[in-house]
Amino acid sequence: MDISEKIKNIRDYHKLNNLSFSKRIGVTGTTVDSIVNGRPQSDGSRKKTKPGYDVLTAIINEFNINPDYLFGKSEVMLREDLPNSNYTGTPQVVATNTSGEENIVFVPTQARAGYLTGYGDTEYIQNLPSFHMPHLRHGSFRCFEVQGNSMVRTFFDGDLVFGQYVENLYDVKDGRVYVIVSKNDGIVLKRVINRIQERGKLILKSDNKDGNYPTYTINADEVMEVWYVTMYASKQMPEPIDVYDRLHDLESQITILKEQVTKEK
Numbered sequence: 388m389d390i391s392e393k394i395k396n397i398r399d400y401h402k403l404n405n406l407s408f409s410k411r412i413g414v415t416g417t418t419v420d421s422i423v424n425g426r427p428q429s430d431g432s433r434k435k436t437k438p439g440y441d442v443l444t445a446i447i448n449e450f451n452i453n454p455d456y457l458f459g460k461s462e463v464m465l466r467e468d469l470p471n472s473n474y475t476g477t478p479q480v481v482a483t484n485t486s487g488e489e490n491i492v493f494v495p496t497q498a499r500a501g502y503l504t505g506y507g508d509t510e511y512i513q514n515l516p517s518f519h520m521p522h523l524r525h526g527s528f529r530c531f532e533v534q535g536n537s538m539v540r541t542f543f544d545g546d547l548v549f550g551q552y553v554e555n556l557y558d559v560k561d562g563r564v565y566v567i568v569s570k571n572d573g574i575v576l577k578r579v580i581n582r583i584q585e586r587g588k589l590i591l592k593s594d595n596k597d598g599n600y601p602t603y604t605i606n607a608d609e610v611m612e613v614w615y616v617t618m619y620a621s622k623q624m625p626e627p628i629d630v631y632d633r634l635h636d637l638e639s640q641i642t643i644l645k646e647q648v649t650k651e652k
Contacts, residue, residue, distance in 0.1 A: 391435045393457055393464075395423045397450055400464065412445035413525055451476065451555045466557070474610060476554040478527050479507035482517040490517035491549065493530045499574050506568065506612060520549075527552040529614055531566050531574060537593040537600040538564070538576050546621045548576060550614025556583050556607055559615075567591065568612035569605055576616070583607050 388396075398408045398419075405423060406416040422442070425433030438446075447454055455461035482490040493516040494502050505511030520528070533546040541564070542548060550566045553559060559581040567575050567589070580590035587607045593600035 388459075389435075390438065390457055390459075391422050391425075394419075394438065394446065397446060397452060397464065398423070401450060410525060411449050412442065414442060414445070418442070448558065449554075451558075466555070473608065474556055478529075478552050478612065480509050480512040481527055482513055482515075484519050488519060489527060490519050491523065491528045491530050492517045493532075493547075494574070495532045496534045499534065503568070503570075503573055503611075523549065523551075523618070528617075529566075531576070531614070533576055534574075537595050538578075539595045541594045542576060542619060543621060543623050546619055546623070548616045549618040549620075550616050553613040553615050556589075556610065556613065557581070559583070559589065559613060564616040566612075566614040566616065567605065567610060568614075569609045570611065571609055572605065 398405070401408070403411070405419040409416045409419040412419075418436075421436040422438050423435075425435040428434050443457060446452055447457070451466050453461055453463050453466050456464045482492050484490050492512055495516070498515060501511065528549055528551050530547055530549050533542050533544055533548060535544055548564075548566060553565070559565065559579055561580050562578060565577065565579050567577060567579070569575075575591065577591035578594060580592065582588050582590060582604075586604075588604045589607070589610070590602060590604050592602045
């Protein structure tokens with residue numbers, strides 16, 4: 388089986404067509420079609436395009452593919468299963484608009500308790516506020532309202548963070564910020580160190596260093612959802628630049644006045 392057939396198998400495994408598959412890996416539908424079906428030739432035949440490194444890397448990362456499968460060294464398509472067999476590669480429930488495009492579900496502070504039991508309930512998710520943001524593509528996104536001060540310095544109470552669903556816990560990157568939904572801790576916003584491979588755990592850290600938010604670990608089998616924070620909206624508005632300009636002017640005037648008073652004396 389050549390590599391184009393294997394890519395077709397991956398596409399079919401996830402029940403996607405060429406267009407939807409291409410959106411997931413960030414290329415055009417024409418690119419995928421030329422790889423899977425081939426480009427028409429003058430003699431009526433079709434010549435398949437060999438996928439480049441970037442395309443192969445995107446497929447491996449997006450669909451958790453075993454690289455050896457693509458390169459003919461293994462018949463196992465997917466990477467080794469996670470220690471947590473309950474973690475799914477997609478959110479259990481999503482919301483869509485009238486055009487069939489996936490909406491961003493908003494989880495406000497008051498909905499946090501219900502979300503722990505309702506994140507897999509279609510009716511519950513559909514009753515939460517949702518909206519569409521065209522520039523957030525290539526994945527499922529959810530918006531969470533920040534609660535508390537554990538991430539102060541970076542995020543503040545009442546801020547909104549937009550998270551992209553992480554399909555595989557192995558893909559959690561060290562030092563980045565994620566929304567972690569777990570059985571015991573509920574919904575938390577933390578900076579994460581990934582030790583799934585070595586210990587089956589995630590290490591969760593707070594940006595607030597006042598001593599009230601210690602670092603702790605969470606087992607993979609406790610994790611229900613992970614959302615990588617890609618964007619945020621804050622109520623903490625920066626001071627206008629002219630305020631600093633005025634302060635500088637005042638400091639200058641005071642310095643000059645001091646010099647004048649000194650000279651007069």
